[in-house]
Amino acid sequence: MKYLVKIVLGLIVCLxxxxxxxxxxxxxxxxxxxxNRLPCLIRKSEKLQKEILELEKKLDSLLKKKRxxxxxxxxxxxxxxxxxxxxxxxxxxxxxxxxxQKGYDLAKQGDYLSAIDYFYDALxxxxxxxxxxxxxxxxxxxxxGEYEKGISCFQKALNFKEDKDIYYNLAIIYxxxxxxxxxxxxxxxxxxxxx
Numbered sequence: 605m606k607y608l609v610k611i612v613l614g615l616i617v618c619l620x621x622x623x624x625x626x627x628x629x630x631x632x633x634x635x636x637x638x639x640n641r642l643p644c645l646i647r648k649s650e651k652l653q654k655e656i657l658e659l660e661k662k663l664d665s666l667l668k669k670k671r672x673x674x675x676x677x678x679x680x681x682x683x684x685x686x687x688x689x690x691x692x693x694x695x696x697x698x699x700x701x702x703x704x705q706k707g708y709d710l711a712k713q714g715d716y717l718s719a720i721d722y723f724y725d726a727l728x729x730x731x732x733x734x735x736x737x738x739x740x741x742x743x744x745x746x747x748x749g750e751y752e753k754g755i756s757c758f759q760k761a762l763n764f765k766e767d768k769d770i771y772y773n774l775a776i777i778y779x780x781x782x783x784x785x786x787x788x789x790x791x792x793x794x795x796x797x798x799x
Contacts, residue, residue, distance in 0.1 A: 693732075700730035704737055716744045735764030742773065751781045768798035 693701065707722030723737050723744075742757035755777055758770050771794040778788035 694730075697730040697732045700726045700728075700733060702726075703729065704733050707737075708740060711740060711744055716748055720744060731764075735761050735767075738764065739767070739770060742770075746773070746777060746781075751777050768795050771795035771798070 703722050703726035707719040707726065710716075710722060711719035720741065723741050726737055727734060738757045738761035742754045742761060745751070745754035745757060755774060758774050758777075761767070761770055771791045775788045775791035775795055778784045778791065
C-alpha cells in the first residue's frame with residue numbers, strides 16, 4: 605500500500621515537472637517570468653507527501669486493530685508447562701503431559717496435524733489437562749478452517765474450566781466465520797461478564 609502511494613505521488617510530481625518545464629512551450633513561459641510557480645508547486649507536493657504519509661499511518665493502525673479483533677485469541681503467556689518431576693502426577697498423567705507438551709511444540713512450529721494427533725493421544729492417558737488440550741485443539745481447528753470442530757473443542761474445554769478467552773473465541777468464530785450473530789452475541793455477553 606505504501607509503495608503504491610509513493611508510486612502515485614512520484615507520477616504526480618513527474619507530471620508536474622513535465623507540465624512546468626519539460627516541453628518547450630512551458631520552458632518558454634518559465635523564462636518569461638513565471639519561475640516563481642515551480643517552488644510553490646514543489647512545496648505543495650511536499651505537503652501532499654506528508655499528508656499521504658499520515659494517512660498511511662492511520663490506515664496501518666486501523667488495519668492492525670481490525671486484524672487483532674478478528675483473530676481467535678491465543679496468548680503466549682498461556683503456555684502450559686508443568687515440571688515433569690512434580691511428584692503429585694501419576695505415571696499416566698506424566699505421559700499425558702509429555703504428549704500434550706510435544707503437541708504444543710508442534711503446533712507452535714505450524715505442524716498442526718501432528719499436534720492434533722499428540723493432543724488426542726494425551727487425552728487417552730489422562731483427563732487432568734483436558735481443558736487446556738481442548739482449548740488448543742479448538743484453536744488449531746479454527747486455524748485450519750474447521751470451525752465446527754473448533755467450536756466443539758472449545759465447548760469441551762468449557763466442561764473442564766470456565767475461561768473468558770474461550771467465550772471470546774466462540775464469539776469470534778460465530779461472528780466472522782459462521783455469521784451466526786445471535787450465537788455470537790450470547791458468547792460476547794458471557795465474555796463480558798468476566799470483566
